[in-house]
Amino acid sequence: MNMATKQSVDLKAADKRLKQFAKVVNSDHATRKVKSSETLSCGVDLGTSSIVLTVLDQNDQIIYGAFEYAKAVRDGIVVNYVDSVNILKRLKHQAETVLGVELTTACGAIPPGTGDSSAKIVANVIEAAELTCKHVVDEPTAAAKFLNLKTGTVVDIGGGTTGISVFNHGRLTQVLDEATGGFHMTLVLAGNHQINSDDAELLKRDPDKEPEVFPVIRPVVEKMATIVKDSVGNSIKQPVVVVGGAINFKDFIPAFSKVLGMPAYKTVFPQFITPLGIAMYDHD
Structure with a gap:
């Protein structure tokens, strides 16, 4: 890896966090105990092959994650609304059971350029799963956020x-x-x-x-x-x-x-x- 890359993005740090997340995905435990007073952040990724729910603390440290294979999205567009909602509800319930707290908000994402209607559908899926949708961002921008x-x-x-x-x-x-x-x-x-x-x-x-x-x-x-x-x-x-x-x-x-x-x-x-x-x- 060249020096410019090292200065622009720390892939070793990203690898460390990703390995931590991989250990807790679909497990029956979190990275630590969660206090009822804590503010947690949730991400919902409605993908073509799976739906992923991620949970971070207020300092963006990894708390929990889960996913379920699905065929609810095609070419970045939700094509099976009911399945998407039901899967997300299951993932939310699973997370709340493990964490012992209620999840109340989440953000979603769409492929860039797919339009306001796509963002609206993603937001509707999140809201139907009894989460308040804070934002819907484009997927590569979300990736850049994690990579810093x-x-x-x-x-x-x-x-x-x-x-x-x-x-x-x-x-x-x-x-x-x-x-x-x-x-x-x-x-x-x-x-x-x-x-x-x-x-x-x-x-x-x-x-x-x-x-x-x-x-x-x-x-x-x-x-x-x-x-x-x-x-x-x-x-x-x-x-x-x-x-x-x-x-x-x-x-x-x-x-x-x-x-x-x-x-x-x-x-x-x-x-x-x-x-x-x-x-x-x-x-x-």
């Missing part, structure tokens, strides 16, 4: 979309979204193996199958890098940090960087960066 990235580019590769946010000295200078993500990897894999998408998704998630999976989905990864290169062009800022669950392949970053024409970086558990960043916006 002031200057650089965040590429958030979700299930259905690739979101790109460029920051310069703390100012968001460019934000856009394209409809290519992990779901498109699954479709390519399904077509290649002549299996249904559910089986292809399971195959894609199996780390032992990566040697046979990644060569098939490499063209999708290269397309994602081409989208970033063509869309942002000379205005791209380094470091380029790629986040999202769809990048959990050891060869993803080398392939992505080669087409991009510059180094890209990722953390451990990149699928949890955006959900944690969302929760950091749940402040008065």
Whole structure:
């Protein structure tokens, strides 16, 4: 990692926090006991393949997290409102049982450029789960918040979309979204193996199958890098940090960087960066 990257974003610190979060996700314990008088911050990430609930304390320290696989969102848009609400209600109840306190507020997120109507639906899901929705932010910006990235580019590769946010000295200078993500990897894999998408998704998630999976989905990864290169062009800022669950392949970053024409970086558990960043916006 070059010196500019070290100055712009501390990936080692991010890795440490992400490992801590991974230990408590869907467990029956929190990182510490919670006082009834504490103010907690919650993030709700309605993703294409899962819905994630994160809980932080008033100092943005990790308290608890949980997720449930779902098919409630497609290309960044909620397509199954009822399922989304029911899953979030279950996650909220699970969190309250573990923490021993009531969760009252939360923030949500949407892919950049999907519009006010998408933000409204996300807010409605959160409100229907009996949480007051404080804000709905775009996903790459939430990721940058967690990473404490002031200057650089965040590429958030979700299930259905690739979101790109460029920051310069703390100012968001460019934000856009394209409809290519992990779901498109699954479709390519399904077509290649002549299996249904559910089986292809399971195959894609199996780390032992990566040697046979990644060569098939490499063209999708290269397309994602081409989208970033063509869309942002000379205005791209380094470091380029790629986040999202769809990048959990050891060869993803080398392939992505080669087409991009510059180094890209990722953390451990990149699928949890955006959900944690969302929760950091749940402040008065």
